[in-house]
Amino acid sequence: PGQIRIEVSSMGLDSQFLTLNSTAAQNEGTEGIAASTKNENLPSLTGCVEELPLRKIELISERGQAFDSSNREKVVRARLHPPETSYQEVQWAVVNDAGIESNIARVEADGHEAKVTALGDGEFRLRCTSRNGTDKIKLISQLEFKVDGLGAAYKDPYSFISAGLYDYSQGEVGNGNERGVATSRDGETQVGFRDIDFGPHGSDTITIPIFALSSEEYSLQIWEGMPGEEGSSQIADCIYQKESKWNVYQEETYRLSKKLRGVTSICFILHQKVHIKGFYFHEGNRAFEQNFAADCDRIYGDTFTIVDNKAVEGIGNNVSLEFDQMDFAEAGSSKLIVNGSSAIDKNTIHIRFESPEGESNQLVEFTQSRGYEEQVFDLEPIAGCYKVTFIFLPGSQFDFGWFRFVRVDGS
Known part of the structure; x- marks a missing residue:
């Protein structure tokens, strides 16, 4: 019993003080406890002897917290309290309510200021954080926009x-590790993502980090669009199987049955419990990939037929196939592989390379074949970014399957 002084x-x-009074224990014979307690002095990660910690981050947006088509940018300032804190460094991020980085705005940090640019409709939080001299985030301040x-x-x-x-779900979807999702242990779970822009050339290769509870096989379907919606289709029927490591995501890469192009949606379907961290697609270099003839950006001419969205057959007079943004990089290409079928002795193919600096033309001759086959042609070395046009002149009789330029190093 007695007086307790807290500083x-x-x-x-x-400094601030508080004085409390402790009364004697009601039960006779109870022993008291004597204690003198204070904070431990911990080593500073920055080496500051007289450490002045950051106590508050005040965010100031002088132009308000609403964006529209005429007001897409704002500058937000972080005012540190106290201003002379030992730890001046802050980090900026645009996140949603769950703390996941959002795609509806972009932040460009410049010390205690950040320029925020709105990219699409919705709500987000601008978050400013400080580690306060440690290796972990210790202070968070945020504004809602x-x-x-x-x-x-x-x-x-x-x-x-x-x-x-995710934008769409059916079945039981739970919170996964590291801001991922967890599918249901029993029954079907669908998790969908809308408004994904694959660009004009697209990709057919996806990588997914997955944590499975066991080392058995897990069935995974991937759809373009949401199952049951008009135009949706299954584009992969996969198996995930790796030796399970507790709470560790392991990546697996799958090849889809088609390239996804433009703005579209994808959906994962599972029937067992796994944790999915997310996904990303592999962006290839169109110039050095296998390109189906029907994947051209434009086609025009007198006679041709597109078959199965891949080949262009029956190519006759004055047919041109244009492929934009073919980037041969600095190393460039000096070889071309063409898969096709020629019903006549020789089909002459003119290849035009166009860039802002000018254009050049090269010529190859695809000889007669029994059905589709690959023929390899040497080219004058070409480097840089071009629009490539395959031109078939009068007298052509050609079925065009695909083509691929070969890097100078042979890859």
Whole structure:
């Protein structure tokens, strides 16, 4: 029993005191406890001897917290308290309510200021954090913003898309580790993602980090679109099987049955419990990939037929197939592989390379074949980015399957 004195002090602040009174224990014979307690002095990670910690981050947006089509940018300032804190460094991020990085705005950090650019409709939080001299985030401050009138912001499949950003679900979907999702242990679970912009050339290769509870086989279907919606189709029927490591995501890569192009949606279907962290697609270089003839950006001419969205058959007079944005990089290409079928002795193919700096033409001759076959042609070395046009002149009788340029190093 007696008086208890509590003192709170910190560098840069006036100390404060509180006095409490402790009464004697009601039960006779109870022993008291004597204690003198204070904070431990921990080593500073920055080496500051007189450490002045950051106590508050005040965020100031002088132009408000609403974006629209005429007001797409704002500068937000972080005012640190106290201003002379030992730890001046802060980090900025745009996140949703779950703390997952959002795609509806972009932040460009410049010390204690951040320029925020709205990209699409919705709500987000601008978050500013400080580690306060440690190796972990210790202070978080955030402002809520709303965007209206810009339309949807598309997801970028060539950057990692967190599974927690799903737009559609059926069945039981739970929170997964590291802001992913967990599917149901029993029954079917569907998890879908809308408004993904694959660009004009697209991709057919996806990588998914998965944590499975056992080492057995897990069935995974991938759809373009949401099952049951008009135009949707299954594009992969996969098996995930790896030796399970507790709470560890392991990546698996799958090849889809078609390239996804433009703005579209995908959906995962599972019947067992797994944790999905997210996914990303592999962005290839169109110039050095196998390109189906029907994947051209434009085709025009007198006579041709597109078959199975892959080949262009019956190519006759004055037919041109254009392929945009073919990037041969600095190393370039000096060889071309063409898969086709020629019913006549020789089909002459003119290849035009166009860029802002000018254009050039090369010529190859595809000889007569019994059905589709690959023929290899040497080219004058070509480097840089071009629009490539395959031109068939009068007298042509050619079925065009696909082509691929070969890097100078042979790959």
